[in-house]
Structures are given as C-alpha cells and as structure tokens.
Amino acid sequence: MATISAGSGTNDDAPGPSDPRIDPDRLLATLSRFATFGATDGGGLNRLSLGDADGQARDELCAIARRRGYRVEVDPIGNIFITRPGLDETLPVLLVGSHLDSQPFGGRYDGAYGVLAGLEVLRSLDDAGLRTRRSVTLVDWTNEEGARFSPGLLGSGVVAGTISLADAHARTDAQGITVGQELDRLGYRGAFDSSSLAVHRSFETHIEQGPVLERTGTDIGVVTGVQAIRWFDVLVQGQDRHAGTTAHSDRQDALVAAARLIEVVDRMADTVDEKLRATVGEIRVQPNSRNVIPGRAVLAIDLRHPDPARLDQAEEQLRRAAAEVAEQRGVRTEVHQVLEMPPTAFDAGTTDLIRRAAASLGRSAMEMSSGAGHDSMNVASRAPASMLFIPCVDGLSHTQAEDIHDEWAVNGASVLLTAVRWAAEEAAGHSPE
Numbered sequence: 001m002a003t004i005s006a007g008s009g010t011n012d013d014a015p016g017p018s019d020p021r022i023d024p025d026r027l028l029a030t031l032s033r034f035a036t037f038g039a040t041d042g043g044g045l046n047r048l049s050l051g052d053a054d055g056q057a058r059d060e061l062c063a064i065a066r067r068r069g070y071r072v073e074v075d076p077i078g079n080i081f082i083t084r085p086g087l088d089e090t091l092p093v094l095l096v097g098s099h100l101d102s103q104p105f106g107g108r109y110d111g112a113y114g115v116l117a118g119l120e121v122l123r124s125l126d127d128a129g130l131r132t133r134r135s136v137t138l139v140d141w142t143n144e145e146g147a148r149f150s151p152g153l154l155g156s157g158v159v160a161g162t163i164s165l166a167d168a169h170a171r172t173d174a175q176g177i178t179v180g181q182e183l184d185r186l187g188y189r190g191a192f193d194s195s196s197l198a199v200h201r202s203f204e205t206h207i208e209q210g211p212v213l214e215r216t217g218t219d220i221g222v223v224t225g226v227q228a229i230r231w232f233d234v235l236v237q238g239q240d241r242h243a244g245t246t247a248h249s250d251r252q253d254a255l256v257a258a259a260r261l262i263e264v265v266d267r268m269a270d271t272v273d274e275k276l277r278a279t280v281g282e283i284r285v286q287p288n289s290r291n292v293i294p295g296r297a298v299l300a301i302d303l304r305h306p307d308p309a310r311l312d313q314a315e316e317q318l319r320r321a322a323a324e325v326a327e328q329r330g331v332r333t334e335v336h337q338v339l340e341m342p343p344t345a346f347d348a349g350t351t352d353l354i355r356r357a358a359a360s361l362g363r364s365a366m367e368m369s370s371g372a373g374h375d376s377m378n379v380a381s382r383a384p385a386s387m388l389f390i391p392c393v394d395g396l397s398h399t400q401a402e403d404i405h406d407e408w409a410v411n412g413a414s415v416l417l418t419a420v421r422w423a424a425e426e427a428a429g430h431s432p433e
C-alpha cells in the first residue's frame, strides 16, 4: 500500500474544500466543559470510575448524543456506545473513543481527549451533512484506569473476554462497594450486546503520556503496538528487632536489603537497553515503625519492553540480584510474577490509514510503541485496531499537571476525522485502495 507524503495531494481520498472540518472552538470548549466533572483545585481531575463525577460526565456525553439524534446504547458493564448511523447499517462499524475515568489526582486529557475528539468527529460529519457508508460508533470504556476497581481495562476486558461479566461486577473498591452496585446506582447497567458489535476498524486517540512527540516537534504518533508488561512482587523476609539494642552485624534488615534491589532495578536499562522501563513503584514495610529494624518488605515492580526477550533478560537480572542480596544480607527473598501482558501489535492497515491521514493534512507523524496499556489492546483481539497519539506538555500524565496545547488537540481530531472518513467508505476486506 503506497504511503502518501505530505503535500503530494493527488489521491482521490484527499479532503477537498467542502469536506467536513473539525470545529476547534467546539472541541476546546467541550474539553473544558468535561474537565469540570471531578475538577481538582490543582487543575486536574479526580474522576474515579463509576463515582459521582464519572456519572456526571457520562450523563453529559449521553445528553449531547441524544440531542444530536445519535443512538445511545449501554452494555452490562457500563460501556457506552454512541452511534451515528451510516447509509448501510448492516456493515461493521467504525469504532472511535477511549475512557472518561481518571486517576485519583489525574489530568484532564488522559482518556477524555480520545472520547471528546471522537465526539467532535461525529459532530463535524453532521455539520457537513455527510452520510458515511458505515456507521461511526463512539465508545466510552468503563474503568480503564483501574485506580478504584482492579483490574484496569475492565470494560473492554469484558467485551474481549479476558474477564467474565460476573467477575467484573463483583470487583470491589477500598470501601467494599462493587462495580455492579455502582452501575445500578448511576443507571449504567445496560442490556446492549456489545460483544456482538461488528467492528470494521477501531481508532483510539490519546495523549502520548511521554515526551517524545513534543521533544521531536512531531504532530502525531502513529502507534504500531503496545509494549509487553511484567509485574513482580518481591518479598524480602528478615527479622524485626529492637533498633537500639541490635548491633549492625546482627541485623537481618529487610528494608536495607530491599533498597539494594531497588538500585539494581533502576540500573537495569544500562545492561538491557534504553527501551527497558524498570520501576519499583511501591514498597510495603513491616512493622514500619521508627525504632524497629524492618523484618519484612515487599517491592512492587513494573518491567516493560516492546520485546519479550529483553524482558526475559531483565527478569533474569532481578532473580539473580534477589538471590545475591539474600546471601549478602542474611534475609530470604522470593520473586513472584503477578502479571504477564504480551506485546500487542496493532493492525497494519489501520495504522497505515492514520499515517496517510496525517500526511494528507500536512501533519508530521512518527511511528511509536505505546508505553502505557490501553483499551485498544483488548479491541485489537477482536477487530483491526490502532491508536494515534498527540503530544502532551513535558510528557506528563497521571498527574494534575497534565496539559496539551490547543493546536495539538485540533490536529489529532482532524487526523482522526480523515482516517474515519476514509475507513467509513471502505468495502469489506479492509483494503483502503
């Protein structure tokens, strides 16, 4: 399939002057409006999945959709599907969207940008009076973040079959409230059979959540896949003793041993390669008291790399270091793997549409692998899927400081609109040419 470079302009698909265009003011106003649901004093969002603020954002999205005459359907795990019907409703649809939930002190754009850019695409098609051949369906996935209910990617996971509906409904938050109870309270336990929704292609727009696009001055990230993830819990078992009476030579200090392991994890990228992401994000110490030598520590470790063979190397280093530290510090260590996510490769044809759409609009683009997990990983198991990233300021995400520039938001929605328009006219068999 030929790649069209910016400005080559001889393709029949290239948008002409009368074609639909994103309305920048409406897009930016809608982003601001949705940032009021769960707004924090720090300029971010606290919109945990299925809390009151998430309910308000959902209600607003559905209200806008109903006013526009779109079809609003909710499935049993609360995923919202908003459809702008095409000329032939028997054809598989184009899926766009992301998630409206946030981290406890998260940003305004992680997830919400993808939903609202998708909404803007639907509204731009209305403005132009354009009936697409295929229907375009906007989705808001339930509990992407996993911050309140574990695991994340819950709504898309139910549709993909990685978690059962009954299991998902029974998941509890820290107060013991279940997903099912909250769906009922907010009125989002629907009956739509989303698992039978036929999807022609899926596009998710998202902020990069990393610094590469901004640093390189690139408008669009064409996401070819999501890197592999492995999580480990490392238990370090020593002996808790009195801090004042125990000589250092007699100690089995679990926290000091754990600190050595943290150093090893932080330096792993030096020996594996620069694409490795190795993080100790959490440490639990017992008894966690000033005047007691810690007897037990548990480290929660997150390792990521696009290539699972490199993760094998990192895991080998971790296991060797744990054995060495045990030997040196007189403690016992256990390494438990608690999560294995293989890498996801996105659909080449869908990725190519994004690349060509960016080029046709004169936007710079680069291929990249996603460092974060996304619902599109689950979608990709059922349908041709890909993602496009826009830059975010200083690569910041999962923080109230998360920010984007107006033109980045508009660029992403414009590329999405073009890719959706092309894909919506495709015949069966996914070939855009």
Ligand SMILES: [Zn+2]
Residues within 6 Å of the ligand: 099, 110, 111, 144, 206
């Ligand atoms: Zn997200």
